[in-house]
Amino acid sequence: MVTAYLLLAPATILLLGVLAYPVGWEAWISLTDLSPLNVRGPRFVGLQNYRAMLAEPFFWRAVAATAVYFAVTTAAKLALGLAMALLLLRPSRLRPLVFLAVFLPWAYPGGVTVVAWYWMLNPPLITSYSVLAGHIKYAVDGLLGGGAWAFLSVALFNVWRGGSFTAVFLLAGLNAIPAELFEYAALETRTAWQRLRHVTLPLLRPFLALAVFLSFTTAFADLANVWMLTGGRVIFPVIGTYAYWLGIRNGAIGEAAAWSLSLVPLLAAALVGLFRWFDPREERTA
Amino acid sequence: MRPRRARWRHRLLLALVTLYSLFPIYFITVQSLKTPQEDVFGNPLWIAAPTFENYTELFEEGQVRARGFVVLPRVPFLLWVANSALVLAGTLAVTLACAVLAAYALGRLQPPGWRWWRRLLFATYVVPHTILFIPIYQVVLRLGLDDTPSALVLIYSAMALPFCVWVLSAYYRHLPREIEESALVEGASRAVAFYRIVLPMSQPVLIAAGIFALGTIASDFMIASVFLLSEHNQTIPAGLATMEVALDELLAVAGINLMAIPVVLLCAVFARGYVRGLTAAMIEGA
Numbered sequence: 001m002v003t004a005y006l007l008l009a010p011a012t013i014l015l016l017g018v019l020a021y022p023v024g025w026e027a028w029i030s031l032t033d034l035s036p037l038n039v040r041g042p043r044f045v046g047l048q049n050y051r052a053m054l055a056e057p058f059f060w061r062a063v064a065a066t067a068v069y070f071a072v073t074t075a076a077k078l079a080l081g082l083a084m085a086l087l088l089l090r091p092s093r094l095r096p097l098v099f100l101a102v103f104l105p106w107a108y109p110g111g112v113t114v115v116a117w118y119w120m121l122n123p124p125l126i127t128s129y130s131v132l133a134g135h136i137k138y139a140v141d142g143l144l145g146g147g148a149w150a151f152l153s154v155a156l157f158n159v160w161r162g163g164s165f166t167a168v169f170l171l172a173g174l175n176a177i178p179a180e181l182f183e184y185a186a187l188e189t190r191t192a193w194q195r196l197r198h199v200t201l202p203l204l205r206p207f208l209a210l211a212v213f214l215s216f217t218t219a220f221a222d223l224a225n226v227w228m229l230t231g232g233r234v235i236f237p238v239i240g241t242y243a244y245w246l247g248i249r250n251g252a253i254g255e256a257a258a259w260s261l262s263l264v265p266l267l268a269a270a271l272v273g274l275f276r277w278f279d280p281r282e283e284r285t286a
Numbered sequence: 287m288r289p290r291r292a293r294w295r296h297r298l299l300l301a302l303v304t305l306y307s308l309f310p311i312y313f314i315t316v317q318s319l320k321t322p323q324e325d326v327f328g329n330p331l332w333i334a335a336p337t338f339e340n341y342t343e344l345f346e347e348g349q350v351r352a353r354g355f356v357v358l359p360r361v362p363f364l365l366w367v368a369n370s371a372l373v374l375a376g377t378l379a380v381t382l383a384c385a386v387l388a389a390y391a392l393g394r395l396q397p398p399g400w401r402w403w404r405r406l407l408f409a410t411y412v413v414p415h416t417i418l419f420i421p422i423y424q425v426v427l428r429l430g431l432d433d434t435p436s437a438l439v440l441i442y443s444a445m446a447l448p449f450c451v452w453v454l455s456a457y458y459r460h461l462p463r464e465i466e467e468s469a470l471v472e473g474a475s476r477a478v479a480f481y482r483i484v485l486p487m488s489q490p491v492l493i494a495a496g497i498f499a500l501g502t503i504a505s506d507f508m509i510a511s512v513f514l515l516s517e518h519n520q521t522i523p524a525g526l527a528t529m530e531v532a533l534d535e536l537l538a539v540a541g542i543n544l545m546a547i548p549v550v551l552l553c554a555v556f557a558r559g560y561v562r563g564l565t566a567a568m569i570e571g572a
Binding site for chain 1: 303398476504508526
C-alpha cells in the first residue's frame with residue numbers, strides 16, 4: 001500500500017502545486033479586495049465581491065453567453081465528430097488518407113493557428129478579400145450585434161479543431177466496441193437511423209461523455225488565446241475574458257477572482273453528471 | 287445499381303470531409319506564400335507567383351526589416367525553435383513518467399480510495415489554467431523558474447497529466463493479472479516485472495498519451511506568452527505573441543506553418559498508434 005501512495009506522489013504533488021494551490025489562493029483572494037491600487041494591502045471583505053458580481057446585469061448576460069457558447073460548440077463538435085468517425089469506420093481504399101486529413105486540424109498547433117485564423121477572418125489591413133470579409137462581418141454583426149463575427153470566427157475554429165479530436169476519439173471508441181454487436185444490430189434494426197439511435201449511441205455513451213468533458217477546456221482556451229493576442233482589444237462577452245479585463249486592466253484582482261471562480265460550480269455539476277456515464281460504479285462486463 | 291450509387295455517395299462524403307479538414311490550413315498557407323502586392327490585388331484562394339519571402343525572413347540576421355511600406359523588428363526564430371523542442375521533450379518526459387507511476391498505482395495496486403483518487407485527478411482537467419495565472423506565477427517564482435522554459439514544462443505537464451493518468455490507468459486496470467504474476471512466480475520483483483513486461487506492453491497507450499500531451503502543448507499560446515518574457519527564452523508561440531501580429535500576420539502564419547511541420551509529422555507517424563492506444567485503453571469501458 002505504501003508503494004501505491006509513493007507512486008501516486010509525483011502526479012499528486014504536481015497537480016497540488018500547479019492546480020490545487022492556485023485554486024485555493026484564488027478562492028481566498030475572492031474574499032478580499034486585493035488590488036495593486038490599494039497601498040494598504042488586501043482587506044477581508046467577505047462575500048462582497050460575489051454580491052457585487054451577482055448584482056451586475058452584465059454577469060448574467062456573460063453566464064448565458066458562456067453557457068450557449070459551450071453548448072453550441074460542444075454539440076457541433078459531437079455531431080461532426082460522430083459523423084466523421086462513422087464515415088471513417090467504413091472500410092475503403094481512401095480511408096488512410098482521409099483519416100490523416102481528419103486528424104490534421106487537431107495536430108496543427110492550435111494555440112497559434114486560432115490567432116492566424118482570427119486575423120484571416122477579420123483582416124486588419126487591406127488584403128485581396130477584405131471587401132468580402134467586411135460584408136460578412138457587417139451582415140453578421142448587424143444580425144446578432146457588434147462583435148458577433150469576431151466571436152463566431154473563434155467558435156468556428158474551435159469546432160473545426162475540436163471536431164477533429166472528437167472524430168478520432170470516437171473512432172477509437174467505435175473500434176473498442178465488439179464487431180458482433182454491430183452485426184447483431186444490423187439484423188435487429190430496419191434503418192440506419194434506428195441502428196444509430198438504439199445501438200451505436202448507447203454503446204458510445206461513455207466516450208461521448210468523455211469527449212464533452214475534453215471539449216470544455218479547449219472551448220475556453222481558444223477564446224483566451226485570441227483575447228491575449230489581440231492585446232485584450234477584443235472582449236468576448238464571456239466570464240473568463242471579462243475576469244482578465246477586471247484583473248489586469250482594472251487591477252481589481254479580488255473581484256476578478258470571484259468572476260473566475262463563478263464557473264467552477266457549473267463545471268463541477270457537469271462533471272458529476274458525466275462521471276456517472278463514463279466511470280460507472282459497477283464493473284461493466286463487455 | 288444501388289451499391290454503386292452508395293459507393294459514390296461514400297466517396298463524395300470522404301472528399302467533403304477532406305476538403306473541410308484541410309481548407310483552413312490551405313487558406314492561411316496560401317496567404318503566407320504571397321508577395322505584399324499579390325496579397326492585396328490577387329485572388330484569395332490562389333497564388334500566381336508564390337514566394338517564400340515570409341519563411342526565409344524568419345531566419346534572417348539583423349534588427350529590422352521592411353514589408354511593403356511597414357518597418358518591423360526581426361525575431362530570433364531559430365532560438366525559439368530550440369526552446370520549443372526543449373519544452374516539448376521536457377513535458378513529454380515529466381508527463382509520461384508521472385502518469386505511468388500514478389496509473390500503475392491506481393489501475394493495478396488499487397490502494398483504498400483509488401476510485402475517488404482517480405476521479406479527483408481527472409477532475410482537475412476541467413479547471414481552466416488560464417484563469418489561474420497570478421497564483422501559478424507565485425508558485426513559479428517560489429521555485430525560481432520565472433522566465434525559464436522549465437516553468438512551461440511544469441504547467442504543461444499538469445495540464446496533460448489528468449487525461450494521461452485516466453487512459454493509462456484504464457488500461458492497467460484491464461490488463462490480465464496473470465501476465466505479471468507469471469514473472470513474479472519466476473522470482474522477479476514487482477519493479478522488474480513492471481519494467482520488463484508491463485511497460486513494453488503499454489507502449490500503444492503510452493503513444494496515445496504522448497500524442498495527447500503534444501496536442502495540449504501545441505494548443506497553448508497564452509501561458510507561454512505570460513510566463514516567458516525575455517526574447518531568448520521564448521518558445522515559438524510566446525515569440526509570436528511579441529510580434530505585432532495584426533500588421534505582420536503573414537510572417538506569423540509562416541512561423542506557425544514551420545512549427546506545424548515537425549508536430550504534424552510526429553502526429554502522422556503515430557496517428558495509427560494513437561487510435562490503437564486509445565482503443566486499447568477503452569476496450570472495456572472508458
